[in-house]
Amino acid sequence: xxxxxxxxxxxxxxxxxxxFSLLIIIVVFIGLGVSSKSSLTFMxxxxxxxxxxxxxxxxxxxxxSKADKYLLTFPTDKKEMVKAKYILIIGMIIIGAIVxxxxxxxxxxxxYSEIPDIEPILTMVLGGVFGISLVEAIQIPxxxxxxxxxxxxxxxxxxxxxxxxxxxxxxxxxxxxxxxxFDTNQILGFIKNFGTYILIAVILLMYFLSYKLSCKIYxxxxx
Amino acid sequence: MNIIISNSSNTPIYEQIxxxxxxxxxxxxxxxxxxxxxxxxxxxxxxxxxxxxxxxxEELEREGYVETxxxxxxxxxNKNIELIREExxxxxxxxxxxxxxxxxxxxxxxxxxxxxxxxxxxxEN
Amino acid sequence: xxxxxxxxxxxxxxxxxxxxxxxxxxxxxMGLIGENGAGKTTTIKAILNIINTDSGxxxxxxxxxxxxxxxxxxxxxxxxxxxxLSEYLNPMxxxxxxxxxxxxxxEKLYFKYIEEFKLPKNKISKDYSSGMKMKLKxxxxxxxxxxxxxxxxxxxxxxxxxxxxxLDIFQDFIQxxxxxxxxxxxITSDLEHIADYITFINNGEIVLTKTKDELLDRYGIxxxxxxxxxxxxxxxxLKYKKNRYEYEILVENKNEFKRKYDIQIIDKxxxxxxxxxxxxxxx
Numbered sequence: 269x270x271x272x273x274x275x276x277x278x279x280x281x282x283x284x285x286x287x288f289s290l291l292i293i294i295v296v297f298i299g300l301g302v303s304s305k306s307s308l309t310f311m312x313x314x315x316x317x318x319x320x321x322x323x324x325x326x327x328x329x330x331x332x333s334k335a336d337k338y339l340l341t342f343p344t345d346k347k348e349m350v351k352a353k354y355i356l357i358i359g360m361i362i363i364g365a366i367v368x369x370x371x372x373x374x375x376x377x378x379x380y381s382e383i384p385d386i387e388p389i390l391t392m393v394l395g396g397v398f399g400i401s402l403v404e405a406i407q408i409p410x411x412x413x414x415x416x417x418x419x420x421x422x423x424x425x426x427x428x429x430x431x432x433x434x435x436x437x438x439x440x441x442x443x444x445x446x447x448x449x450f451d452t453n454q455i456l457g458f459i460k461n462f463g464t465y466i467l468i469a470v471i472l473l474m475y476f477l478s479y480k481l482s483c484k485i486y487x488x489x490x491x
Numbered sequence: 492m493n494i495i496i497s498n499s500s501n502t503p504i505y506e507q508i509x510x511x512x513x514x515x516x517x518x519x520x521x522x523x524x525x526x527x528x529x530x531x532x533x534x535x536x537x538x539x540x541x542x543x544x545x546x547x548x549e550e551l552e553r554e555g556y557v558e559t560x561x562x563x564x565x566x567x568x569n570k571n572i573e574l575i576r577e578e579x580x581x582x583x584x585x586x587x588x589x590x591x592x593x594x595x596x597x598x599x600x601x602x603x604x605x606x607x608x609x610x611x612x613x614x615e616n
Numbered sequence: 617x618x619x620x621x622x623x624x625x626x627x628x629x630x631x632x633x634x635x636x637x638x639x640x641x642x643x644x645x646m647g648l649i650g651e652n653g654a655g656k657t658t659t660i661k662a663i664l665n666i667i668n669t670d671s672g673x674x675x676x677x678x679x680x681x682x683x684x685x686x687x688x689x690x691x692x693x694x695x696x697x698x699x700x701l702s703e704y705l706n707p708m709x710x711x712x713x714x715x716x717x718x719x720x721x722x723e724k725l726y727f728k729y730i731e732e733f734k735l736p737k738n739k740i741s742k743d744y745s746s747g748m749k750m751k752l753k754x755x756x757x758x759x760x761x762x763x764x765x766x767x768x769x770x771x772x773x774x775x776x777x778x779x780x781x782x783l784d785i786f787q788d789f790i791q792x793x794x795x796x797x798x799x800x801x802x803i804t805s806d807l808e809h810i811a812d813y814i815t816f817i818n819n820g821e822i823v824l825t826k827t828k829d830e831l832l833d834r835y836g837i838x839x840x841x842x843x844x845x846x847x848x849x850x851x852x853x854l855k856y857k858k859n860r861y862e863y864e865i866l867v868e869n870k871n872e873f874k875r876k877y878d879i880q881i882i883d884k885x886x887x888x889x890x891x892x893x894x895x896x897x898x899x
Contacts, residue, residue: 274715329702329704335702337661338700341666343687503829504829531643539810540828542829
């Protein structure tokens with residue numbers, strides 16, 4: 269009786285094919301986190317990216333079966349379909365964040381027998397959520413516009429572009445003689461100074477704009 | 492009850508059905524008051540469209556062979572046997588009329604026609 | 617009328633639906649025929665409000681198909697030729713999904729169909745044969761007790777046995793006189809048996825929409841020589857086709873034609889004959 273729920277159940281069942289690969293990814297990343305303390309600092313970001321990006325692949329499943337056309341014969345509409353996708357994707361990111369927090373905390377506690385400070389972990393994860401959300405908020409409307417296949421290529425371009433931008437910035441700063449150490453504490457500090465609440469507000473705003481854009485694109489799209 | 496239809500025949504399918512049911516009524520294979528299959532189940536069993544069986548039943552009803560009680564079904568009507576006989580006689584007369592006129596044109600004698608009829612009757616037996 | 621389309625227009629860059637009209641009474645099966653690309657699927661998509669239309673009015677169960685979309689769709693079952701939920705789901709998964717969409721989703725009925733059609737419950741549909749895939753789609757379309765079935769090319773790509781089984785399912789569905797079926801196909805022989813109405817669409821336009829019996833019992837295909845053809849009044853035929861050795865002429869009323877002209881060969885047409893003369897013939 270609930271279209272959005274039906275749509276999300278459909279996506280989750282499609283994704284259940286990923287459960288083994290997902291499990292392997294989680295195990296590998298946790299293993300990485302256990303192996304050395306320095307990799308433990310990057311582990312949550314990687315784990316979150318792996319889990320958070322899975323939501324996007326449901327677009328490919330839909331495309332393969334031309335499911336949109338069929339779904340629109342059900343008592344649902346385009347708006348609900350867009351809404352369901354955002355709920356799923358944001359949900360997956362939140363799950364990724366929670367798994368990362370638990371994993372980091374757990375490894376610290378079990379392997380290194382220390383009770384870590386929760387705040388830097390949270391800030392780190394929030395930074396990760398921001399990064400992934402930035403990519404996905406751009407990605408979802410573009411998948412609606414150009415399709416999942418082209419969208420995937422675009423995602424790589426986007427990530428490389430962001431990477432190149434940061435790399436370039438670092439290069440410029442270092443070549444200008446300002447010695448900079450790529451210290452996670454500095455990034456964390458930046459986020460902290462930036463203000464957690466502002467960051468959350470920015471993330472929400474990004475999704476809101478992205479959702480509105482996706483709706484607009486999808487309503488016009490001829491299926 | 493057998494109903495055999497031919498898709499390639501030039502006779503419309505509804506007419507084929509109508510004629511066959513009519514024959515069964517005249518020959519008393521289908522008795523007065525007997526319930527006929529519903530339009531939809533007959534269409535399904537014969538693998539034909541609903542409109543086709545509907546037309547057949549409507550024609551049968553118009554000619555007084557069957558009776559439809561809304562919500563219940565179509566029954567073989569209580570038809571006057573005399574009337575059916577008269578109808579059949581009328582049909583025979585028409586056919587013989589054609590035969591006679593052909594005979595007259597071609598100079599075929601009455602005796603020859605009668606012979607033909609007798610031979611045909613024998614064959615039947 | 618269970619379905620009524622009035623003056624539907626939809627323009628694409630290279631194709632156009634022009635003033636499409638059709639009406640389907642309840643209790644009936646309508647076959648929508650035409651070549652690939654003639655506009656069958658576009659018409660169906662417009663009926664289901666999947667595409668935006670330029671003008672026209674579409675009523676299903678007497679309700680506007682846009683304003684009352686969700687209400688209407690609770691009572692429609694749809695099968696699309698090339699589109700489904702996902703190939704990576706099995707019938708069990710599909711049940712979990714579908715029960716969220718339809719108020720009247722009948723799990724028992726659904727699994728009854730799955731069993732009846734001999735579909736493996738735990739196998740994803742990617743591993744099904746094309747006949748099984750189609751039966752799965754039909755099972756899904758029937759399991760919320762719809763009143764109207766709309767099917768786009770349900771028999772294309774299937775072998776004769778599977779096609780026959782599917783026609784059986786349709787005739788079972790139509791046993792309830794509140795039900796109706798709109799089915800598009802380019803395999804006209806399937807519809808020749810069971811359809812009550814034939815609507816023929818060509819180049820985005822409805823060429824004819826009539827009861828099938830009228831087409832098969834009244835229409836005729838006259839075959840004659842060139843000399844004979846020249847004597848025929850233009851008003852007395854619909855279309856003609858010049859073949860190598862003969863003229864084929866489609867007439868609307870073969871008995872009337874017989875009375876008027878002394879031409880011996882008038883064949884009972886098949887739906888396909890009528891379609892071909894309309895597409896290939898001239899006036």
